[in-house]
Amino acid sequence: MVLLLAVTCGVAVGNVYFPQAVSPLVADGLGVSADTAALVVTATQFGYAGGIFLLVPLGDRIPYRTLIVTLLALTGLGLLGAGAAPGLSPLVGASVLVGVTTVIAQVIAPMAAGLVPEERRGAVTGTLLSGSIGGMLLSRVFGGAVGEWLGWRAPYLMTAVVTLLIACVLARALPRSTAPSRQRYPALLAEALRLLRTEPDLRRSGFYQAMIFGAFSALWTGVALLLTGPTYGLGASAVGVLALVNAGTMICTPVAGRQVDRRGSDAVNLVCMVAVLVAAAVLFFGGLGGAVGLVALAVGSLLLDVAMQSGTVANQVRIFGLSDEARARLNTAYMTCAYLGGSVGSWLAVRAYGAFGWAGVCGLVVLLTGLALGRHVAHLMRVGRPVDVG
Numbered sequence: 001m002v003l004l005l006a007v008t009c010g011v012a013v014g015n016v017y018f019p020q021a022v023s024p025l026v027a028d029g030l031g032v033s034a035d036t037a038a039l040v041v042t043a044t045q046f047g048y049a050g051g052i053f054l055l056v057p058l059g060d061r062i063p064y065r066t067l068i069v070t071l072l073a074l075t076g077l078g079l080l081g082a083g084a085a086p087g088l089s090p091l092v093g094a095s096v097l098v099g100v101t102t103v104i105a106q107v108i109a110p111m112a113a114g115l116v117p118e119e120r121r122g123a124v125t126g127t128l129l130s131g132s133i134g135g136m137l138l139s140r141v142f143g144g145a146v147g148e149w150l151g152w153r154a155p156y157l158m159t160a161v162v163t164l165l166i167a168c169v170l171a172r173a174l175p176r177s178t179a180p181s182r183q184r185y186p187a188l189l190a191e192a193l194r195l196l197r198t199e200p201d202l203r204r205s206g207f208y209q210a211m212i213f214g215a216f217s218a219l220w221t222g223v224a225l226l227l228t229g230p231t232y233g234l235g236a237s238a239v240g241v242l243a244l245v246n247a248g249t250m251i252c253t254p255v256a257g258r259q260v261d262r263r264g265s266d267a268v269n270l271v272c273m274v275a276v277l278v279a280a281a282v283l284f285f286g287g288l289g290g291a292v293g294l295v296a297l298a299v300g301s302l303l304l305d306v307a308m309q310s311g312t313v314a315n316q317v318r319i320f321g322l323s324d325e326a327r328a329r330l331n332t333a334y335m336t337c338a339y340l341g342g343s344v345g346s347w348l349a350v351r352a353y354g355a356f357g358w359a360g361v362c363g364l365v366v367l368l369t370g371l372a373l374g375r376h377v378a379h380l381m382r383v384g385r386p387v388d389v390g
Contacts, residue, residue, distance in 0.1 A: 001173065002112070002124055002127055002128070003127075004169070004170070004173060005108050005112060005128060005131070006127050006128050006130060006131030007131055007166070008068075008072075008104060008105075008108060008131070008166055008170065009104070009105040009108055009109075009128050009129075009131040009132045009135065010131040010132060010134045010135030010138075011135055011159070011162055011163060011166060012072075012075070012102045012103070012104040012105045012132075012135065012163075013102075013105050013132040013135040013136050013139070014135035014136065014138065014139030014142070014159070015044075015075060015079065015098055015102040015139070015159060015163070016044055016045065016048050016099060016102060016136075017135070017136050017139045017143075018139035018142060018143030018155055018159065019040050019041050019044050019095065019143065021139075021141070021142075021143035021144035021147065022040075022143045022144070022147045022152050022155055022156075023037050023038055023040055023041050024037070025147045025148070025151070025152035026040055026088075026091070026152045028152075029151065029152045029153075030087060030088050030091070032088055036088065037088070039088070039092050040088075040091055040092060040095050043092045043093075043095040043096045043099065044095045044096070044098055044099040045099060046096070046099065047095065047096040047097065047098065047099020047100040048099040048100070048102065048103060049099075049339055050099070050100055051099060051100040051101060051102070051103035052103050052106055052332060052335050052336065052339070053189070053192075053332060053336060054100070054189070055071070055100065055101070055103055055107075056103055056106045056107055056328055056329075056331060056332045056335070057188040057189060057191065057192060057328055057329045057332050058107075058185075058188065058328070059107045059110055059111065059327070059328030059331075060179065060181040060183075060188060060325065060326055060327070060328040060329055061179050061181050061182075061183065061185070061188055062179055063176065063177050063178060063179055064107070064111040064174065064177050065170070065171070065174040065175070065176060065177065067107060068104055068107055068108065068111075068170055068174065069167050069170055069171045069174070071101045071102070071103070071104050071107065072104060072163055072164070072166055072167035072170065073164065073167050074097065074101040075097075075098055075101045075102045075104070075163050076160045076161075076163040076164035076167060077097075077160075078094050078095075078097035078098040078101060079094075079098055079156050079157070079159050079160035079163060080156075080157065080160045081093075081094035081097070082094035082095055082098060082156045083153045083154075083156030083157040083160060084153070084157075105128070105131075105132050106331055106332075106335055107328065108128060109125060109128055109129075109316060109320075109331060110320060110327030110328045110330070110331050111177075111327075112124050112125070112128060113125065113316075113317075113320035113327055114320075114324065114327060115175070118321065119261055120261060121257075121260075121261065121317050121320060121321070122256075122257035122258060122259070122260030122261035122313060122314075122317045123254060123257040123258045123261055124257065125257050125260075125313050125316050125317055125320075126253040126254040126255070126256050126257025126258070126260075126310075126313045127253075127254045127257065129253045129257075129309055129312060129313055130249075130250045130251075130253045130254055133246075133247075133249050133250050133253065133309060134247070134250050137243060137244060137246065137247050137250075141244070142155065143155045146158065181325055181326070188329060191326065191329045192329045192330075192332040192333040192336070193333070195326065195329055195330055195333050196333045196337075199319075199322055199330075201318055201319065201322060202319050202322060202330060202333060202334065204375065204376075204379060205315035205316075205318050205319050205334060206315075206333065206334050206336075206337030206338070207337065207372065207375060208269060208273075208311065208315055208372045208375070208376065209311065209312060209315050209334065209337060209338040209341065210337045210338060210340060210341025210342075210344075211341060211368045211369060211371050211372035212272070212273070212276060212307070212308050212311055212341075212368070212369060212372055213308060213338045213339075213341045213342045213345065214341035214342055214344055214345030214348075214368045215276060215280075215304070215308070215345060215364070215365040215368040215369050216304060216305065216308045216342070216345070217341075217342040217343070217345035217346045217349070218345040218346065218348060218349035218352070218361055218364050218365055218368070219283065219301060219304055219349075219361065219365060220243075220301075221345075221346045221349040221350060221353075221361075222349045222352070222353050222358065222361030222364075223242065223286075223297065223301070225350070225353050226286065226287070226297075226353075226358050226361075227242070227297075231287065231289045231293070231358070232289060232293070232294075242297060242298060242301065243301075245298045245301065245302050246301060246302055246305040246306075248302055248306070249302070249305045249306050249309050252306045252309070252310060253306075253309050253310060253313055256268060256272075256306075256309070256310030256313050256314070257313045257317075259310075260313055260314050260317050261317075265314040265315065265317050265318040266314075266376070266379075266380065268310060268311070268313070268314040269311055269314045269315070269376055270373075270376060270380075271307075271310075272307040272308070272310050272311035272314065273307070273311070273369055273372055273373040273376060274373070275303055275304075275306070275307035276303075276304055276307045276308065276365065276369045277366060277369055277370075277373070278303065279300045279301075279303040279304035279307060279365075280300070280304075280362050280365040280366045280369070281300075281362075282296055282299055282300035282303065283296060283297065283300035283301065283304070283362050283365070284296075284358075284359065284362045285300075286300065286358065287357065287358035287359060287362075304365070312338075315334065316331070316334070319331070319334055341368075345364070345368060348364055349361050349364060352364045
């Protein structure tokens, strides 16, 4: 069941990212400019952000099997609509639907946390996250390769078939459950904000992820500017090749989950934050250019990605333990913080690169991580609890 859910997470997350590789083919196929075709990617991502806020809280109100299968079916229909779209406007509309409904990974995570004993939550969360990472990385390769071979519509139609098949499988495989909450929908939406106000550990976890995911987003925004700039003079495809190095993270997140189960979330958070600072030091040498610079970028980005994703496991295990009845709403609040932090990190990276070059981006990574580390150390000192990081 965990493997099936991990594959489902990968397919769902991949639906958000494969349009990035298909966008240039859409421009050629529909006879529009590349900038205009990029609206497809933007529409999918904005839809995804909206789906996290609007639909993930329903995991506390609707039985999981019903909700997950319905979302998969709607996603499949949206993908079919995108693949058959006669023009850009219908394609953008279908992309919004796909983005809004393909938030299945954010529904599965709190569901799985409630299906396993507390001492296994870290391992299961890490495995599910590994599936999501695999979907994010491989979907770009899949979309680009299939699109070049069969045209831009083919990736949409093929992923639609896969998504609908998974919906049929999960309709039979997922266990029956009862909704933990009977609150009305408007109350569910407001509850995520209330939980942020009343749960200190949720605020703390959300702040950690906002800062570290902000650092992660800053890195990849800056890397794109560095690789395509005068230091390296490479094409945009080089960023995608560099991202494939981070496939190693798929192996590391289940290990991080087992460490969370063994040592606790606070210990793993501490190690991850220190690792991001080390990654920033390694990444600094990426500004040298040449083979040495590329090796530094590969090693540093992999270390940062592993640390960020492992910290995600620690944070989610912590917040899922706060309430058995509100896990979906807790995850909604947490992921909202993460995406806000990522957006701010990307925005700041552009300005840091323009003002100080690659060194400015590395400094921004250090600053954001330092804020998270300072908050974490203050928490550890306040509770006076030893942390096992050995």
